[in-house]
Amino acid sequence: MSTTVPSVPATTGPGPTTTPTTVAAPEVASATALRAATALRAARDHLLSLQSPEGWWKGELRTNVTMDAEDLLLREFLGVRSEADTRGAADWIRSQQAPDGTWANFHGGPPDLSTTVEAYTALRLAGDPVDAAHMRRAAEYVRREGGIEGTRVFTRIWLALFGQWSWDDLPVMPPELMFLPPWCPLNVYDWACWARQTIVPLTVVGSVRPVRPLPFGLTELHAGRRPSGRSGRPSLPGWREVFAGLDRALHVYERRPLRGLRTAALRRAGEWILARQEADGSWGGIQPPWVYSLIALNLLGYQVDHPVMRRGLAGLDRFTIRDGQGRRLEACQSPVWDTVLAVNALADAGLPADHPALLRAADWVLGEEVRGPGDWAVRRPEVPPGGWAFEFDNDCYPDTDDTAEVILALSRVAHPQSDPAVERAVRWLVGMASRDGGFAAFDADNTRTLCTRLPFCDFGAVIDPPSADVTAHVIEALCRQGLADSPVVRRAGVWLLKAQEPDGSWFGRWGANHVYGLGCVVPALVAAGVRPDAPQIRRAVAWLERHQNTDGGWGEDMRSYRDPAWIGRGESTPSQTAWALLALLAAGERSTAVHHGVTWLVEHQREDGGWDEDHYTGTGFPGDFYINYEIYRLVFPLSALGRYLKGTS
Numbered sequence: 001m002s003t004t005v006p007s008v009p010a011t012t013g014p015g016p017t018t019t020p021t022t023v024a025a026p027e028v029a030s031a032t033a034l035r036a037a038t039a040l041r042a043a044r045d046h047l048l049s050l051q052s053p054e055g056w057w058k059g060e061l062r063t064n065v066t067m068d069a070e071d072l073l074l075r076e077f078l079g080v081r082s083e084a085d086t087r088g089a090a091d092w093i094r095s096q097q098a099p100d101g102t103w104a105n106f107h108g109g110p111p112d113l114s115t116t117v118e119a120y121t122a123l124r125l126a127g128d129p130v131d132a133a134h135m136r137r138a139a140e141y142v143r144r145e146g147g148i149e150g151t152r153v154f155t156r157i158w159l160a161l162f163g164q165w166s167w168d169d170l171p172v173m174p175p176e177l178m179f180l181p182p183w184c185p186l187n188v189y190d191w192a193c194w195a196r197q198t199i200v201p202l203t204v205v206g207s208v209r210p211v212r213p214l215p216f217g218l219t220e221l222h223a224g225r226r227p228s229g230r231s232g233r234p235s236l237p238g239w240r241e242v243f244a245g246l247d248r249a250l251h252v253y254e255r256r257p258l259r260g261l262r263t264a265a266l267r268r269a270g271e272w273i274l275a276r277q278e279a280d281g282s283w284g285g286i287q288p289p290w291v292y293s294l295i296a297l298n299l300l301g302y303q304v305d306h307p308v309m310r311r312g313l314a315g316l317d318r319f320t321i322r323d324g325q326g327r328r329l330e331a332c333q334s335p336v337w338d339t340v341l342a343v344n345a346l347a348d349a350g351l352p353a354d355h356p357a358l359l360r361a362a363d364w365v366l367g368e369e370v371r372g373p374g375d376w377a378v379r380r381p382e383v384p385p386g387g388w389a390f391e392f393d394n395d396c397y398p399d400t401d402d403t404a405e406v407i408l409a410l411s412r413v414a415h416p417q418s419d420p421a422v423e424r425a426v427r428w429l430v431g432m433a434s435r436d437g438g439f440a441a442f443d444a445d446n447t448r449t450l451c452t453r454l455p456f457c458d459f460g461a462v463i464d465p466p467s468a469d470v471t472a473h474v475i476e477a478l479c480r481q482g483l484a485d486s487p488v489v490r491r492a493g494v495w496l497l498k499a500q501e502p503d504g505s506w507f508g509r510w511g512a513n514h515v516y517g518l519g520c521v522v523p524a525l526v527a528a529g530v531r532p533d534a535p536q537i538r539r540a541v542a543w544l545e546r547h548q549n550t551d552g553g554w555g556e557d558m559r560s561y562r563d564p565a566w567i568g569r570g571e572s573t574p575s576q577t578a579w580a581l582l583a584l585l586a587a588g589e590r591s592t593a594v595h596h597g598v599t600w601l602v603e604h605q606r607e608d609g610g611w612d613e614d615h616y617t618g619t620g621f622p623g624d625f626y627i628n629y630e631i632y633r634l635v636f637p638l639s640a641l642g643r644y645l646k647g648t649s
Helices: 026-049 066-078 083-095 113-125 135-143 153-161 176-178 195-207 238-256 259-275 288-297 307-318 333-350 356-367 400-410 419-431 468-480 487-499 512-526 535-546 575-585 592-603 632-648
Strands: 320-323 326-329 618-620 625-629
Touching: 026 333, 026 468, 026 592, 026 632, 066 083, 066 113, 066 153, 066 288, 083 259, 083 468, 113 135, 113 153, 135 176, 153 195, 176 195, 176 259, 195 259, 195 333, 195 575, 195 618, 238 259, 259 288, 259 512, 288 307, 288 592, 307 320, 320 575, 333 356, 333 400, 333 632, 356 400, 419 625, 468 512, 512 575, 535 575, 575 592, 575 632
Parallel strands: none
Antiparallel strands: 320 326, 618 625
């Protein structure tokens, strides 16, 4: 990419609305640097103390109580629910209930109907009486908001498993779709990897239609209304009618499926599920396909004492945290991601490339390389494997985001054996570019939107199109390997420039939200040769300056994914303040905005060198599912402080 951008169409929209950037006074900058250096040393030492003996880092990955509610429901369905598990999960679920009786999907978020219904059902399972005050408040909210009838499809599937909802009133996904070839619309590879791993077992569940009754009913949660279908999500009227007609036809077919075809489809689905169980017993290392795969296999005849089922249930224990607040389940674990972010942060903090902690981390990361094929090869069969996944055990689904960060981390460690793995990873990344030049997380060209219109898909992202944050990380990694002028980086850079929002920001797919997008994209574009004074960079800087909080930090509430009024608005957090600083520093800023942001980090640091961050800043599904990465509040501020001090030395 050239150092200017005349050949790239300028993004339309307003330019900066603030006065030109004000440079911090030298004496102010000097005092800030001294305090930042002290904070950096404390944060660096704290991060080093958290490294495992094997070399990895892993912070807790916290989501919402549906993980815990569904874990109890799974164990009830399989007949393995224990009193201890039930008591611990119920303690945790109660601890997360808001005073009004509801449960939210993220800290400080609004009540969520489906989450509240699932949490309430789990507490009924734990023996909480319906006339208890906290249960009355929850039930009143549920009825007021439309009752069980208004919940998402996945919640009603859980209820149907126990006879609390009719299978006839759920959308149909027949297992026969397993026979659709990859070129055919609505084949399983049209879904994102996380969605296809969930859809396939649910086709089994939906065709068997099991009912294992609970010892109670949920009549108090019904509002007497018709089901809401797609939970209020907009859809083109023509498509709504088409898919409503298709769903009616599938319901007719479900009453009398072709027996031989149905048997073969169920067998194919079962084989597909079995082939994707990981060494730790999980499916993709994430909760949704894991629990549904266990249910599906049980319905196909696998008893709980079968080795496959035993591995699956035992693996859940590894994802379970027990402490004074109760028992909670991580939806996923992120050791590869956390480790390479930690390595990059420590390198930013000035740790030498041959430091023992970095070498141990590199040793462990190299051992986690995914060398075999996965679902990604359906779209890219000619691309040799190479890359990394998010989790401890996930050999089916490496992703470009982790792989890019691994390349960046290994390039900063003096490890004598990293070059071959990096070369394989670079080759794999280049091969995973989508046709439009951008990069998605798990697949290339996973952009068919037809499946998003199905009545079944009313929750979460179900396709994996290119995103600005992932594309930015790939660009930065490839530039670090000397490929800034390569065609793949040039095309990806043009993709990024075209993806800039009219207000100067970038949408953040995997982090909250526009602040994350800017924190990823601006450093990548500058690394690729875009000048800091280019119009796109200046618009980005102006956006960050406009959205800095009066306390000096930055924050963006998760509601920004649904409500534009929240874009760039929210309480200041350590990770989001760091993302903003990373963008501003990459743009060459040494302004009062930077000074105030660094000061905010310094003043909010704990005595042990870390930071507190209750707000969620990670994104699973924009608008639906969010994550609090425990490691983010430490690694990103450390990187920001390190890069700030490097610029002042």
